[in-house]
Amino acid sequence: MQVFFATQFVLSLPAGHRFPMAKYQLLRDALAAHVPEVRLEQALPASDGELALAHTPAYIRAIAQGTVAPQVLREIGFPWSEAMAERARRSVGATVSACRVALKEGVAANIAGGTHHAQADRGGGFCVFNDAAVAARLMQAEAGRARRSPLRVAVVDLDVHQGNGTASIFRSDDSVFTFSMHGQKNFPFRKEPGDLDIDLPDGCGDEDYLVALDRGLEELEARFTPQLLIYLAGADPHEGDRLGRLKLTWDGLEARDRRVFEWAWQRRLPLAFAMAGGYGHRIEDTVRAQLNTFRVAVQYWRRWQNLAR
Structure with missing residues (x-):
């Protein structure tokens, strides 16, 4: 299973910064050591x-040149540097490549990505550019050369924080369906309405979460027929997450992933996934949650390869 990374770009963050930059290299190392089916x-x-498929030229230029307004940088949560700008481009490029491969092989992934708070003209919440939005639009553009109608893309966002940027970008686009299931009282505190939003109370555990997810997937199917699924597999619904406020166990997170992969498999729907958020009290727990998602993904990738034989 092909997995794309940009772990060579590490941001120098102040001591005590909330963003766990080291998790990407730790995840890459864990995949190399424990999941031999992965091709990094x-x-x-x-x-x-x-980038201009989802972002304004002025914002793209400001990130490239380091002329971003201070208030926008505060919303993003990272200081500007050449490495920050390049990492943001590579994170988008990884999801783009994962989508291209998924359309051929069934399943592919980005070690990072899931930067769903970035809107057309600004970033926010540790998100510079919106990788899912750019990838969806680019896959539509590339598929459009051989299709009469746009490629229909569903974004299933199971990060604990609402995908406000993705919802904003696709607000008037009926060829992309945005489904976000997130903590009702968590960031962002002003939500952007998407096509389907499910708000969860603080302390939501496995059973209630999975019932809500089943309901959401049923509604997605009733309202939209996707040809590509982009899955944001956030680790932050886990009970050990500092910013999550939900109570999913390890078993609950695995069941969540299996539901999404199984839903896509039953419909022979290509799936590209990104890791989105994860802020465990112990960084090892975030890496474990993400590694488990890859283990589930590989099982479904194998099914696609068997189907092609």
Whole structure:
């Protein structure tokens, strides 16, 4: 299963910063050591033209040149640097590449990504550019050369925080369906309405979460027929997450992933996934949650390969 990374770009963050930058390299190392079916490949950067499918030229230019307004940088939560700008492009490029491979092989992944708080003209919540939005639009553009109608893309966002940027970008686009299931009282505190939003109370555990997810997938199917699924597999619903406020166990997280992969498999729906958020009290727990998602993904990737024989 092909997995794209940009772990060579590490941001120098102040001591005590809430963002666990080290998790990406730790996850890459864990995949190399424990999941032999994974093929790791360095991500290429997204171009200005590709980014412009979801972002304004002025914002793209400001990130490239380091002229971002201070208040926008505060919302993003990272200081500007050349590495920050390049990492953001590579994170988008990784999801783009994962989507291309998924359309051929059934399942592929980005070690990072899931930057769903970035809107067309600004970033936020540790998100610079919106990788799922750019990838969805680019896959539509590439598929459009051989199709009469746009490729229909569903974004299933199971990060604990609402995908406000993705919802905003696709607000008037009926060719992309945005489904976000998130903590009702968690960040962002002003939600952007998507096509389907399910708010969860603080302390929500496995049983209630999975019932809500089943209901959401049923409604998605009733309202939309996707041809590509982009899955944001956030680790932050786990009970050990500092910012999550939900109570999913290890078994609950695995059941969540299996439901999404099984739903896509039953419909022979190509699936590209990104890891989105994860802020465990112990960084090892975040890496464990993400590694478990890859283990589930590989099982479904094998099914696709058997189907092609």
